[in-house]
Amino acid sequence: MKRIANAGTSDPDTYDLAVIGTGMTGMAAALIAADRGLSVVQAGLTGEILFSSGFFDFLAIHPVQEKRYWTNPWDAVRSLVQNNPGHPYARISDQIMRRAWDMMLSFLEHEGLPYYRVPEENTRMITSQGTIKSTYCLPQTMQPGANGLKHKLPCLITDFHGMREFSAVQIAENLRSQWKDIRTLRVNFPGTDGLTELYPEQMARALELPGNREKLALLIKPHVKEVKLVGLPAVLGIEKSLQSTNDLSERLGLPVFEIPTIPPSVPGIRLKEIFERALPKIGVRQFLQKRVLRLTPEQDGGFRLDIGSVSPDHIIKADAVILATGRFFGGGLHAGRNGIRETVMGLEVVQPAAREEWHRNDFFDPAGHPINHAGIETDDLFRPLDSSGHPAYPNLFAAGSILAHQDWIRSKSGVGIAVCSAAAAVESCIHLKEGKR
Numbered sequence: 001m002k003r004i005a006n007a008g009t010s011d012p013d014t015y016d017l018a019v020i021g022t023g024m025t026g027m028a029a030a031l032i033a034a035d036r037g038l039s040v041v042q043a044g045l046t047g048e049i050l051f052s053s054g055f056f057d058f059l060a061i062h063p064v065q066e067k068r069y070w071t072n073p074w075d076a077v078r079s080l081v082q083n084n085p086g087h088p089y090a091r092i093s094d095q096i097m098r099r100a101w102d103m104m105l106s107f108l109e110h111e112g113l114p115y116y117r118v119p120e121e122n123t124r125m126i127t128s129q130g131t132i133k134s135t136y137c138l139p140q141t142m143q144p145g146a147n148g149l150k151h152k153l154p155c156l157i158t159d160f161h162g163m164r165e166f167s168a169v170q171i172a173e174n175l176r177s178q179w180k181d182i183r184t185l186r187v188n189f190p191g192t193d194g195l196t197e198l199y200p201e202q203m204a205r206a207l208e209l210p211g212n213r214e215k216l217a218l219l220i221k222p223h224v225k226e227v228k229l230v231g232l233p234a235v236l237g238i239e240k241s242l243q244s245t246n247d248l249s250e251r252l253g254l255p256v257f258e259i260p261t262i263p264p265s266v267p268g269i270r271l272k273e274i275f276e277r278a279l280p281k282i283g284v285r286q287f288l289q290k291r292v293l294r295l296t297p298e299q300d301g302g303f304r305l306d307i308g309s310v311s312p313d314h315i316i317k318a319d320a321v322i323l324a325t326g327r328f329f330g331g332g333l334h335a336g337r338n339g340i341r342e343t344v345m346g347l348e349v350v351q352p353a354a355r356e357e358w359h360r361n362d363f364f365d366p367a368g369h370p371i372n373h374a375g376i377e378t379d380d381l382f383r384p385l386d387s388s389g390h391p392a393y394p395n396l397f398a399a400g401s402i403l404a405h406q407d408w409i410r411s412k413s414g415v416g417i418a419v420c421s422a423a424a425a426v427e428s429c430i431h432l433k434e435g436k437r
Contacts, residue, residue, distance in 0.1 A: 014317040015039045015285070017429055018305055020292050020344060021324030021332070023048040024415055025400030027275040029322045029422035030284045031107055032100065036430060041316050042279070043287040043307050046272060048330045053127075053260040054234065054267025056115065056419075058101075058136035059089070060122050060412035065366040072120050073136055073416075086405035088417055091380050092424045097416075100423035105137065111274045114242060116143040124149055128166050128233070128261050130174025134412060139267060141236060141245045144229055145257035153228040154181040157259070158220055160189045162198040165262045166233045185223050190215035203235040204266045207244055217251035224252055234258035234266050241270060287314065295321065295344050301395050320395040320429045323376075323384070324422065325402055332402040333375070340374050342402070347384045347392055350377045350404040368407050375404035381428035382421060395432065397425040 015038075019029045022044035030042045058073040062080045070076035074094070081090040089097075105115050115137045116123070122134040125146045138146065148155050157168040168184035175182060189198055190212045206212050224230060236258055237244035249256040260267055280286060287307050294306040302319045306312040323344060325332030334343050335358075340351045351374040352358055358371040376384045376398045383391040384398050399421040401408055408414040 013041070013285075013314070014319075015041045016319050016433065017041075017426070018043070018303065018316060018318035018321045019324055020044060020295070020305075020321060021326060021330065021400070022046045022275075022286075022288060023324065023326050023330055023400070023418070024052070024271075025326070025418040025422050026322075026324035027271075027279070028100070028104060028419045029324055029399060029426055030279055030286075031275075031282075032103060032423050033322075033426045033429070034279070034282045034284050035103060036426060038426070038430070040283065041285045041287070041305075041318065043290050043292050043305070043316075044325070045291065045331070046276070046288050048326060049272045049275070050265070050268040051263035052268040052271055053263070053265060054139045054142065054271075055125070055133065055135040055260065056104075056137035056415040057408075057412040058122070058416035060134040060136075062411055064368055064407055064410040067366070069122075069134055071122060073122050074120060080411075084405060086377075088382075088403045088406055088421045089413075091378070091382065092420050096423050096427060097420045100419045101137075103423075104419050107278070108271075108274065111278050112240060112242070113270055113274055114140040116140050116146070126171065126175060126179075126231075126259060128171065128259055130171040132175075132178065136416065139234075139241070139258070139270075141234070141241050141258045142260070143257065144255035145231055145259060148229045148231075148255075148257070149179055152179055152181065154183075154226060155179070155229050155231060156183045156185055156220075156224055156227040157231040158185045158187060159233065160192075160198060160203075161186060162189070162192065162195050163200070163203070163233065164197065166259075168231075171231075171259070181227075183223070183227060185220065187216075187219040190219075200233065200235050200261055200266050201238075201269055204238050204241075204269070207235060207248075208237045208240060210247065213244060213248050214251065217248055221252055224254060227254070229255040229257060231257050231259050233261050235261075238266065238270055238273065241266075290314075292344060297393055297396075301393075303393075303395070319433065320397065322422070322425050322429070323396070323398040323402060324400050324418075327375070327401045330401070335371075340371075342376060342384075345384075345392070345396070347376055347398075348387050350374060368410050372407040372410070373405055375406070376402050377404050381432070382425040383428070395429070397429060399425040 059076040159168040172182040305316040
């Protein structure tokens with residue numbers, strides 16, 4: 001394997017797999033491929049992952065027009081694939097899905113960010129808006145809140161002067177019909193007297209210091225005599241959030257839990273920093289904040305990637321490529337006057353026949369909008385199809401939210417589609433690679 005990074009060389013680096021994208025799909029694909037023994041290079045603009053709440057959804061709602069909530073996400077998946085055989089989940093075996101979830105959660109726990117999961121159940125948890133959300137996995141720092149909601153334990157929710165978009169009073173009022181015994185408290189964040197605005201990342205880094213946690217505990221402790229747990233915005237540290245949460249819990253003498261805030265969020269920062277720190281340690285070469293300016297198919301079935309910001313800084317060769325570029329927000333799809341296009345290779349996009357058909361007349365139509373199902377059509381190996389229905393390129397794969405026939409937001413399945421389709425695409429890549437030997 002060559003290791004030459006100069007864009008001017010005629011002998012570029014060569015890898016088994018290039019992953020284009022650095023959101024959850026791209027990170028999952030790079031992780032799983034490296035674990036399976038492939039040499040991996042990854043490029044993309046980081047940012048989308050910062051909008052993660054920390055919740056890992058698998059599948060909570062199906063059919064979306066009926067808003068039917070499922071307790072068991074695996075039962076929901078089985079029902080979904082019967083009703084929608086074009087959905088990405090219909091192309092992924094239970095074995096690959098379970099292995100992908102296990103690998104992702106094991107990796108995060110090893111890196112100091114353990115998650116809570118009941119393997120066959122969705123868990124209900126409160127949000128910063130005072131709503132209740134069903135999700136498959138949530139950070140261990142949030143689990144006491146899910147338990148408190150389930151058993152309706154007396155709870156104190158605390159917020160801070162100067163922290164916008166997080167109101168303990170709003171949360172309590174919106175939850176009152178489902179969780180009656182919630183009290184609220186507002187305090188000054190340690191060391192910020194006189195400040196009119198606080199920023200979650202700065203707060204989280206400040207609470208990594210034991211002295212600041214001690215000061216916070218002294219402010220809250222006089223108010224916990226009649227409650228069983230305390231909820232706080234998700235700002236309890238970056239690198240050691242569970243240790244920070246447990247330390248504050250010990251100081252208060254009762255469980256403490258985090259509530260996800262609006263994005264960009266501290267849970268998203270935690271995920272981003274872990275992936276960027278840990279993936280290079282297992283051999284993934286990352287070009288962060290760099291674009292794939294050109295992806296060129298080569299005669300041997302592989303690809304040449306020109307990577308850079310404005311002009312190429314690096315030339316990479318890869319035997320296979322996984323597109324994990326996301327939808328409109330991530331930049332994988334672009335909506336223009338003449339339709340929706342895929343931005344890297346100009347691949348065929350499944351979409352309504354006319355722009356006028358993208359949205360229904362009723363914005364809140366229970367069935368959602370046709371544009372939500374637009375995306376890349378693939379074969380069973382997750383290879384994008386051309387206009388004739390054949391794989392556009394034998395070693396090009398797609399995964400994540402760019403895939404067609406799914407509405408991940410409304411069905412509460414975003415991370416599930418990301419992680420499971422990434423795993424399936426990697427397995428297909430390995431299968432084809434081994435078939436050539």
